[in-house]
Amino acid sequence: MATSITSVRGLARLLGCVVLAVFLTACQAGKEQEKPKMDMKQAGQRAEEILDDTMEAIQPSVKWVRGVAMVSPCSTNLNEPTGTTTVVRSRNILTVVSERRRDELLKMVQRHWKKRGATDFDVHSDEKMPRIRAKTADGLTVTLDVGYAGNVYIRAAFGCAQxxxxxxxxxxxxxxxxxxxxxxxxxxxxxYWSGTGS
Known part of the structure; x- marks a missing residue:
């Protein structure tokens, strides 16, 4: 069992790095000359606000904990520092969400983000590991992912903050x-969330 948990944690860490790389690619492409709209402190605080708001929108409520807060320096295409850093905050849902309820959870969060003004939705409707991603009006990327162990995690990131x-x-x-x-x-x-009934 310990080996299984260790493997899950290792894979979760790897997936986190992959997600961060996606955020970095999105923020760096052709935007090195743009003046950052936020500094790192503002970006972190805004990400926390978005995540808190998202968790409150999930009803019935779920048990959750804060995930790892990640940062990664941004660079130019020549690998030169830009004085900016990508900031990522996250939430891990500890409530078991059954396969029957996953689609409902994703749609609930998607509706909430749309209501809050998010756009550019990218929906990956995989049966086992679905994902939604969108952009908020103030430039953060938000994602909800289902991991291979059925774990659900939500992230908010701002690319290349001052x-x-x-x-x-x-x-x-x-x-x-x-x-x-x-x-x-x-x-x-x-x-509700862990059950299989209607």
Missing amino acids: DSAMTYPKGTPGQPGGPDEPERIPREHSP
Whole structure:
């Protein structure tokens, strides 16, 4: 069992890196000369606001924890520093979401993001690992992914924010006062989300 959990954690970390790479590619393509709309602190705070708002929109409510807060310096096509950094914040849903309920959860979040003004939706309707991605009105990329273990995680990222000091909410993994690693594997059961009935 321990080996299985370790493998899941390793894969989750790898997937996180892949997602971050997608964000970086999107933010760097032809935008090196644009002045950042936010600094890192503002981007982190805005990402947290979007994620909190998204979690509140999921009803019935689900159990969740903060995921790893990731940052990665942006560079030019010549690999030169730009004084900007991509900021990513996340939430891991610990409530078990049954296969029957996954599509409903994705559509609920998609409707909420549209209501909040998000555009450029990209929907990947995979049976086992579906995903939705969109762009908010203020330039953040938001995603909801279902992992191979049935784990659901939501991210908000701002590409290439102006370098600045950062702040983190209490309980952020890897930051003072927070756990070394976030919980990733669903363990809480909900009569609604975890069930198979109609």
